Amino acid sequence: MTTEPNTIEDLANREYKWGFVSDVESESAPKGLGEATIRYISARKNEPEWLLEWRLKSYRHWLQMTEPTWANVRYPKVDYQDIIYYSAPKKKPGLKSLSEVDPELLRTYEKLGIPLREQEMLAGVAVDAVFDSVSVATTYKGKLKELGIIFCSFSEAVQEHPELVRKYLGSVVPPNDNFFAALNSAVFSDGSFCYIPKGVRCPMELSTYFRINAANTGQFERTLIVAEEGAYVSYLEGCTAPMRDTNQLHAAVVELVAVGDNASIKYSTVQNWYPGDKEGRGGIYNFVTKRGKCIGRNTRISWTQVETGSAITWKYPSVILQGDNAVGEFYSVAVVNNHQQADTGTKMIHIGKNTRSTIVSKGISAGFGQNSYRGQVSIKKGATNARNFSQCDSLLLGDTCGAHTFPYIEVRNTTSKVEHEASTSKIGEDQIFYCKQRGLAAEDAVNMIVNGFCREVFRELPMEFAVEAQKLLGVSLEGSVG
Amino acid sequence: MLEIRDLHASINGNEILRGVNLRVNAGEVHAIMGPNGSGKSTLAAVLAGRDVYSVSRGTVTYEGKDLLEMDPEERARGGVFLAFQYPVEIPGVTNSYFLKTALNAIRKHRGLEELDAVDFLKLIRERMRLVDMEESFLHRPVNEGFSGGEKKRNEIFHMAVLEPKLAILDETDSGLDIDALRIVADGVNKLRRKDNATIVVTHYQRLLNYIIPDFVHVLVDGQVMRSGGKELALELEEKGYDWVKETPENVTT
Numbered sequence A: 001m002t003t004e005p006n007t008i009e010d011l012a013n014r015e016y017k018w019g020f021v022s023d024v025e026s027e028s029a030p031k032g033l034g035e036a037t038i039r040y041i042s043a044r045k046n047e048p049e050w051l052l053e054w055r056l057k058s059y060r061h062w063l064q065m066t067e068p069t070w071a072n073v074r075y076p077k078v079d080y081q082d083i084i085y086y087s088a089p090k091k092k093p094g095l096k097s098l099s100e101v102d103p104e105l106l107r108t109y110e111k112l113g114i115p116l117r118e119q120e121m122l123a124g125v126a127v128d129a130v131f132d133s134v135s136v137a138t139t140y141k142g143k144l145k146e147l148g149i150i151f152c153s154f155s156e157a158v159q160e161h162p163e164l165v166r167k168y169l170g171s172v173v174p175p176n177d178n179f180f181a182a183l184n185s186a187v188f189s190d191g192s193f194c195y196i197p198k199g200v201r202c203p204m205e206l207s208t209y210f211r212i213n214a215a216n217t218g219q220f221e222r223t224l225i226v227a228e229e230g231a232y233v234s235y236l237e238g239c240t241a242p243m244r245d246t247n248q249l250h251a252a253v254v255e256l257v258a259v260g261d262n263a264s265i266k267y268s269t270v271q272n273w274y275p276g277d278k279e280g281r282g283g284i285y286n287f288v289t290k291r292g293k294c295i296g297r298n299t300r301i302s303w304t305q306v307e308t309g310s311a312i313t314w315k316y317p318s319v320i321l322q323g324d325n326a327v328g329e330f331y332s333v334a335v336v337n338n339h340q341q342a343d344t345g346t347k348m349i350h351i352g353k354n355t356r357s358t359i360v361s362k363g364i365s366a367g368f369g370q371n372s373y374r375g376q377v378s379i380k381k382g383a384t385n386a387r388n389f390s391q392c393d394s395l396l397l398g399d400t401c402g403a404h405t406f407p408y409i410e411v412r413n414t415t416s417k418v419e420h421e422a423s424t425s426k427i428g429e430d431q432i433f434y435c436k437q438r439g440l441a442a443e444d445a446v447n448m449i450v451n452g453f454c455r456e457v458f459r460e461l462p463m464e465f466a467v468e469a470q471k472l473l474g475v476s477l478e479g480s481v482g
Numbered sequence B: 001m002l003e004i005r006d007l008h009a010s011i012n013g014n015e016i017l018r019g020v021n022l023r024v025n026a027g028e029v030h031a032i033m034g035p036n037g038s039g040k041s042t043l044a045a046v047l048a049g050r051d052v053y054s055v056s057r058g059t060v061t062y063e064g065k066d067l068l069e070m071d072p073e074e075r076a077r078g079g080v081f082l083a084f085q086y087p088v089e090i091p092g093v094t095n096s097y098f099l100k101t102a103l104n105a106i107r108k109h110r111g112l113e114e115l116d117a118v119d120f121l122k123l124i125r126e127r128m129r130l131v132d133m134e135e136s137f138l139h140r141p142v143n144e145g146f147s148g149g150e151k152k153r154n155e156i157f158h159m160a161v162l163e164p165k166l167a168i169l170d171e172t173d174s175g176l177d178i179d180a181l182r183i184v185a186d187g188v189n190k191l192r193r194k195d196n197a198t199i200v201v202t203h204y205q206r207l208l209n210y211i212i213p214d215f216v217h218v219l220v221d222g223q224v225m226r227s228g229g230k231e232l233a234l235e236l237e238e239k240g241y242d243w244v245k246e247t248p249e250n251v252t253t
């Protein structure tokens, strides 16, 4: 007879499907970090003087800072001098069509299930694909351009729209915000830039697929999304990474700025970096700073994340609710398995009147995984009638994993209301048996229960992304009758 | 269809079933009665394949096969259905999605084509009428927030959709109001066919006025102490279980 522990182990033992290394020749900076490295990166990217200065200043901040140790994660010390900080595919960037893209690279994407051409034709998704450090393909630009939407690689934006970049870069996450943000600010390689002008509703989901490829190359994405008055954009970020032995550092910074009144930004992530092997060897260190700022009145910023990969996750997508009536949302599914560790959550900073925030966090732990939710809700003095609702649920699969919750609540305005609900449950043997008694295989039963547990978060994802998220969890999507 | 011989089963070292004998043929309805804790649910669970119970002795043959060798899902796909005494909640999974997955797993096993969304919807609408179930229950998570009676009715709805060969109803009547009892009993009767069989576990003779059993068995201390026709239920109601204990008559049907 199949027993429940077997099921869970089977799930836990599932091989990382996308672990392969593609053969694109890359051009790299020498190992190590110093002012020379930064000058090299900046020069390679042909950056203006002010940006080089900004990087150098960030680097000097970083030198003064120490790596944070408060997170509930354990990992060997990172040797920042043993990392390559810049690597670019040999082919020159700025290709006009996909046919100019290295065929090997295209094959890599196909293996990942991201056929760019099909996406372009069928899905109506504009993909700005970041392969290692340089964007290699940008689609649908023309259509977006007609609407005045700028969607390009960050490097391109530096060249073409320096005034916008200069205005908003670091305006939400200042270079000295934290250790990893400072590092990113010094050495960021590339990422996406997105600008939605006043009154424009972006008609398609904008998406970027990231992939770490060259060995020992830390990846330092920098993404900036700006929405003007009444503008709306939904942005998808998804990633898988190839199998690697040595740990790889990933320290991204994402800034969202809802500038004018009624601006709205929805940011969805499916994160599936290589989690390491069963013994916990290898895997990505994912130290990410994501933050949004609701400046205008009635603005909204919504983060949805499905975190299944990485050996270590350190990530707190946050919202600063500055404008009156602003809304911040955080929907999260975090899965840890084998020896993965995740310390993730959010910060909701209520400054304006009638600001509202919702936090829904679903943590799933299996194997020897450790999953921590860390969330801060801060109601400032002027935040009259602010509201927060937080719900943190943990699901344990097996006896050797852990779930932890660290809520921090700070209230400085008595008219506000903060609600926090938390639960921890074990996947029930009786639930699995009930499913089996109705004819489901043990694995399908577990998938179904886990899927149900995450439902509130999955339904926040755009449809095509929800499908991918289910796949990543090994769960089939609730059907059309559902 | 089902033949249980000298079945002994225990949990945590406590022997609960101590030599159960029972034979069920296609087309028959058997009622199992007995005092609290006598092992009725244990018997049902062992038949369904719950592995917290260990079987130390005896055999169970289902359609010529060794039932105890089969995984619970194999048994389910082979037509064994258990309506749980305490139906389980599955948060976030809608009843209809759950049933569709279950039905298709069963159909696949039997070499039938999987039903698509349209055909499935047609089927469940029809079966819903059988147990007078409201459409809203399709879209709610399995048993979550259902009242006690609604959960029981939902079990019969599952049964109506999955069309088992051998249905074991564990106290499906407890917690049902008078109208619901009649509806559930009607449903069971409508699903009754020449080629399927039902085992009804109940405490109340009342249910047996609606679902007329061919046989009534009394389980006491993990053994079938007495078997008889439907009149045995009436006699039990009158005389109580002590009567059976005092005049044991270990019968095999």
Ligand SMILES: Nc1ncnc2c1ncn2[C@@H]1O[C@H](COP(=O)(O)OP(=O)(O)OP(=O)(O)O)[C@@H](O)[C@H]1O
Residues within 6 Å of the ligand: B011, B012, B014, B016, B034, B035, B036, B037, B038, B039, B040, B041, B042, B043, B085
């Ligand atoms: N995990 C367990 N450990 C020890 N004893 C158990 C365990 N589970 C069940 N039992 C015992 O097994 C016996 C039979 O239980 P069972 O649920 O089969 O009774 P039942 O006939 O269905 O009773 P009821 O009419 O109350 O539903 C009871 O005495 C019960 O306490």
Ligand SMILES: [Mg+2]
Residues within 6 Å of the ligand: B040, B041, B042, B085, B170, B171
């Ligand atoms: Mg019982």
